[in-house]
Amino acid sequence: MKKTLTLVLSGQAGQGLMTLESLLAEAIRKQYYLFTSPEFMSRVRGGNNSVELVIASEPVDAWRKGIDVLFVVGPESFERMESRLNENSLVISESKYIPEKERSKLNFIEFKLSELAKEAGSQLYGNTVAFGYIAALLGLDKKVCHKAIRSRFSKLKEDIVEKNISAFDLGHEKCRDIQLPVEIEKVKDKPAGKVMNGSTAVSLGALAGGVNYVSSYPMSPSTGVLMYLASKGKQFDVLVEQAEDEIAALNMVIGAWYAGARGLATTSGGGFALMCEALSLSGITETPCVIHLAQRPGPATGLPTRTEQGDINLALYGGHGEFPRIILAPGHIKDAAILSQKAFWLADKYQVPVIILTDQYILDSMSETEPFEFDESALESFVIETKEDYLRYDLSNGPISPRGIPGYGKGFVKADSDEHTEEGLITEDFDVRIAMNDKRLGKLSLILEDYQDAELLGNDDYERLFVGFGTTYGVLKEFVEEGDGRDAFLYIRQPYPLPESLKAYFNKAREVIVVENNATGQMASLLKSELGVGIDHQILKYNGEPFSIEEIEKESGRLS
Amino acid sequence: MNNFEFNREIDIAWCPGCGNFGIRKALIKALQDLGIEPEKTVLTSGIGQAAKMPQYIDSHFFNGLHGRGLPLAVSIKSVNPELTVIAEGGDGDMYGEGGNHFIHNIRRNPDITHLVHNNMIYGLTKGQGSPTSIQGLKTTVQVDGVINEPFNPLAVALSLGATFVARSFSGDMEHLTETIKAAIMHKGYALVDIFQPCVSFNKVNNFQWYRNNTYKLGEDHDKADLSAAISLSLKTDEYPLGILYQVDDKPSFEERTPVYTDDKTPVIHRKREIALVNSII
Numbered sequence: 001m002k003k004t005l006t007l008v009l010s011g012q013a014g015q016g017l018m019t020l021e022s023l024l025a026e027a028i029r030k031q032y033y034l035f036t037s038p039e040f041m042s043r044v045r046g047g048n049n050s051v052e053l054v055i056a057s058e059p060v061d062a063w064r065k066g067i068d069v070l071f072v073v074g075p076e077s078f079e080r081m082e083s084r085l086n087e088n089s090l091v092i093s094e095s096k097y098i099p100e101k102e103r104s105k106l107n108f109i110e111f112k113l114s115e116l117a118k119e120a121g122s123q124l125y126g127n128t129v130a131f132g133y134i135a136a137l138l139g140l141d142k143k144v145c146h147k148a149i150r151s152r153f154s155k156l157k158e159d160i161v162e163k164n165i166s167a168f169d170l171g172h173e174k175c176r177d178i179q180l181p182v183e184i185e186k187v188k189d190k191p192a193g194k195v196m197n198g199s200t201a202v203s204l205g206a207l208a209g210g211v212n213y214v215s216s217y218p219m220s221p222s223t224g225v226l227m228y229l230a231s232k233g234k235q236f237d238v239l240v241e242q243a244e245d246e247i248a249a250l251n252m253v254i255g256a257w258y259a260g261a262r263g264l265a266t267t268s269g270g271g272f273a274l275m276c277e278a279l280s281l282s283g284i285t286e287t288p289c290v291i292h293l294a295q296r297p298g299p300a301t302g303l304p305t306r307t308e309q310g311d312i313n314l315a316l317y318g319g320h321g322e323f324p325r326i327i328l329a330p331g332h333i334k335d336a337a338i339l340s341q342k343a344f345w346l347a348d349k350y351q352v353p354v355i356i357l358t359d360q361y362i363l364d365s366m367s368e369t370e371p372f373e374f375d376e377s378a379l380e381s382f383v384i385e386t387k388e389d390y391l392r393y394d395l396s397n398g399p400i401s402p403r404g405i406p407g408y409g410k411g412f413v414k415a416d417s418d419e420h421t422e423e424g425l426i427t428e429d430f431d432v433r434i435a436m437n438d439k440r441l442g443k444l445s446l447i448l449e450d451y452q453d454a455e456l457l458g459n460d461d462y463e464r465l466f467v468g469f470g471t472t473y474g475v476l477k478e479f480v481e482e483g484d485g486r487d488a489f490l491y492i493r494q495p496y497p498l499p500e501s502l503k504a505y506f507n508k509a510r511e512v513i514v515v516e517n518n519a520t521g522q523m524a525s526l527l528k529s530e531l532g533v534g535i536d537h538q539i540l541k542y543n544g545e546p547f548s549i550e551e552i553e554k555e556s557g558r559l560s
Numbered sequence: 561m562n563n564f565e566f567n568r569e570i571d572i573a574w575c576p577g578c579g580n581f582g583i584r585k586a587l588i589k590a591l592q593d594l595g596i597e598p599e600k601t602v603l604t605s606g607i608g609q610a611a612k613m614p615q616y617i618d619s620h621f622f623n624g625l626h627g628r629g630l631p632l633a634v635s636i637k638s639v640n641p642e643l644t645v646i647a648e649g650g651d652g653d654m655y656g657e658g659g660n661h662f663i664h665n666i667r668r669n670p671d672i673t674h675l676v677h678n679n680m681i682y683g684l685t686k687g688q689g690s691p692t693s694i695q696g697l698k699t700t701v702q703v704d705g706v707i708n709e710p711f712n713p714l715a716v717a718l719s720l721g722a723t724f725v726a727r728s729f730s731g732d733m734e735h736l737t738e739t740i741k742a743a744i745m746h747k748g749y750a751l752v753d754i755f756q757p758c759v760s761f762n763k764v765n766n767f768q769w770y771r772n773n774t775y776k777l778g779e780d781h782d783k784a785d786l787s788a789a790i791s792l793s794l795k796t797d798e799y800p801l802g803i804l805y806q807v808d809d810k811p812s813f814e815e816r817t818p819v820y821t822d823d824k825t826p827v828i829h830r831k832r833e834i835a836l837v838n839s840i841i
Contacts, residue, residue: 208837215635232840233818239638244663255622256635256638260640261635406600406643407620412618412619417623426612
């Protein structure tokens, strides 16, 4: 496990924890690498929310369970975090939030936030007072911090901004001679990376993939993508409409693709469940669509604001009847962008539904990635100009019949949810049924020609192979890179369809361990059924939290 | 001119004597009279006997899922407003299964025409009660008679701010053709509820029943009078036929949606600049 300092800010919903986090993040990133991951309760006010800031001298994006510094700003916050402390952890708080009998057992440092905020002007200055204090604790550059305040509050009146600067200084002065449990070296001449959360990355990928139509119904944790694209709608010519329900959303997206747009529906498991009939519609009409499925723990409402990888089976088997589909599962910010971009090209090329499978953890976590740029390749259009004798479901050229759109050419584009003839008219001819079914399902092997390759990390000459898809990437990467060198991690970016070539990775391993953020090992089942490979062990977690690096280390140690 | 007609024999799956034949004739005539190009027309529909209409009209169509003709229509129109878009289906499809889309697309006011064949019964599934079935109608499921209040599409549309609300009858070709023409020409969402006998499954609301229980609105009806339209929509002793309400003062969904406020170019014709995306990373 990499050397990191884990700082957790914990308070009530609505207290402005996010403001404090963003101020800190901006200043920390100038001198360190930073990974942040929030967790929150499904409520607008009260309860307990927290955000974890992992500070390091090298890039890091694995969640930590252990807390080095706990900064408490509200009631109930300490109790929920207590089990994550160790004997070296610092706890900084007003006394009232820490039970008296606990204080002596802790490395407790009293910080009179309310009093100081009052001194600075009012409780409104609490965040900047706290910012000052933590900045001093971490030894952050004061000038950089002042700049962060000025840019964050640039829309406020000048005297208010200055009062915030003074509030920062007040907090800063109060922090004296505190030894941090872990010292992290500052990074000299740190290159400017790209900092974003998964929601932004998916949205940017969609823009780079040519999305120009979005219809969705808000549902955590998928709503970040809807909001981001809405905010960029005018600038990028994206028509964003909030649908009356998820059923409408996907049908609208399919209509938009039919008419020549590139549509996206962003949703979570419950919404996706409502979209399943339309998914099947995309399948039989061969109208492309892209769905962002942001997983959260179910069943039903489950844990609305938490994380899980429990919907692979839903993505894989959702929808009635048999039809091909593509599932992509980005594990880090850059892939969230790149694979989301690719999704639109794949959908257009193969005329199938493409599902981008993410989860709350990656969408809300913010990490720094190496600079990257999109290329234009995904904007390649597969739409043709139709001739008078155009047949939408032409069987003469293999599984992919060239796709026309209404208004472009002389032919008519007839799309039907019933089994149809080459022209697109309803038929009950059994031979046509077989031909159309074979044509649709025949796409699966073609899709594999554009398989989004899996990536092997760690030792090429491994004994143990850890297999993960999507957002277990961060912990598994760190685990194999920091471990004893006998392990490797196979990161699966496209869980479906799977190519036979992946088997070689499994055959080489003495032991195969599949790691999944769910209770039943859905990916392991898929690997077994699709590739016929053997799985020796599974590491599963399903309490609503992501895997921590400590858990992976402990579980893998138990297996050896 | 034979636009929208096939240049070959087609097999039509409706029962002999079905009101759908009259509606098909009127729709084709309306489109031809208005000189609308089939290459720029899209019909969307859901499932049901009425929803098969696009199959029998030679143009673009998307025959989607039960109840989902409207979501297809609104998105097709919004990404390419240069198309003429007509959503068509029956009372079960549009008012039952697709009820939520009916409500919310009236609120959106997309520039589409919505034709609903209303025969007060389910046909394709063989004779169950529909949202518009009259109380007491005995069916294969409502064996002792329908007990629920019939859905009133015209009153619902008016209450939600629809700017074109009409009712016609499949048995009156001229009235129906003219009503459909007015609906297509109307800017914004236009509803035409079309009374139609079901010769196979509704023995009560038959051709004669519609003749006896409807009347045509006269020239003196003020189409811009919302209160009058609402009163007319609530009449159940004798159902008025004609355009109950029409005003032209409301911008359509496509006009109001932010992406079109400064630029009328259909979004499908706009080019994405990858450099602009890279500039915001």
